[in-house]
Amino acid sequence: MPEETTRVVVAKVGLDGHDRGAKIIARALRDAGMEVIYTGLHQTPDQIVETTIQEDANAIGVSILSGAHMTLVPRIIELLEENDAGDVVVFVGGTIPKDDIDKLKEAGVGEVFTPGTPTKKAVEYVQEAVSAS
């Protein structure tokens, strides 16, 4: 019997039109053998969580640049919990100030990757976090 395949939703929130970061992480996760559900730009927390449920994903990677992370990301976690999906691993990539990183982690984010982090680290994180959850 084939083992469970890890499925990750990669979503870009916020108003800016750059999804290079999201595309890079999507590729890296795919190359590590995962199935990446890529949903494109300007996603809202509701859209991300509903996608995660229907796709039965194990993790969500949120790419964010625009500074609204302190409202958008905790909202994703809240919605996951409301939908009985609190076990989904959430990680964030983007320009996030140091103070906010701690706050996001307190809110339930597994890890935050700031620009310059090697993608390999993010991939390893997802592998470990998913197998632990």
Place this chain on the structure above:
Amino acid sequence: MNGNELTERLLSGDRRALARVISKIEDEDPQTPDIISELYQHTGAALSVGFTGPPGAGKSSIIAKLIELFREEDKKVGVVSVDPSSPFTKGAILGDRIRLVDHFLDKNVFIRSMGNRGHLGGLAGGSRLAGLAMEAYGTDVVIYETMGVGQGEVEVASAADTVVLCLQPGAGDAVQALKAGVMEIADIFCINKSDHPQANEAKAEVRSTLEIGHELDPDAPMPSIIMTRGDTGEGIEELKEKIEEHRASLEKSGELEKRQRASQREFVVSWAANKMQNKVQERLQRGDTKIMERVYKRELDPISASEKIFEEI
């Protein structure tokens, strides 16, 4: 959660249960056969449509517009979208949702993306069972989108009652489709991107190819050719009408039952064949490789060896 509870929740319309069941199907979880045996009696009534055609032709965009029309009639819709998995890493980027974003928050639309995970035929190994699970969950319409790469993407014809082949102008698509053998399975031809300057040419090209086929086999119905725009929705109403007409004519002529029987039969054969193949692999992996040694040394020919193994299992 055990299989029973899952199926009960799925049948009551719980989308999380449906999502879990589809994962079990995809992962070939040992609970799958029991789950399917519970769900099967609740299937068979939905309208099923398959979209095939090369990547970029506009399949996902058209599906998005078509869903809109079905939703106006308050029909519940399920979508199974397949993209290719990497043969090297087994990973995949599943991007069909990008075009379906307008339907993400509609509780009456359920979308599932799948990697083909090495399965041949244009769909994923679990696509048809996923479609069944969606039906049991309560969708009135099930839409399949194939990977759209390479040859022999014909499995969709047995998964769906109506197959739409989507082509785009200027790409020589018709000729390619003909070569790949997908033209024969199409019930409706859709020339998408009708805003393209070569759209009429493409239509003429498809028509003449179909006319040749019609001359060779005059009894077979001539498929409709429809011009559409996936981005604006132009022509999609006509497409929907043709899909429904096709389904109605299949029903009337008794062809629908014939097709469904053939498809169920094919499914049973391929499931059994797959199981058999796994058994043979297992048999060869299990310690005793003497028989293969004899083949390697040319003491025994490969056909006799497989006959022997086949008899054993």
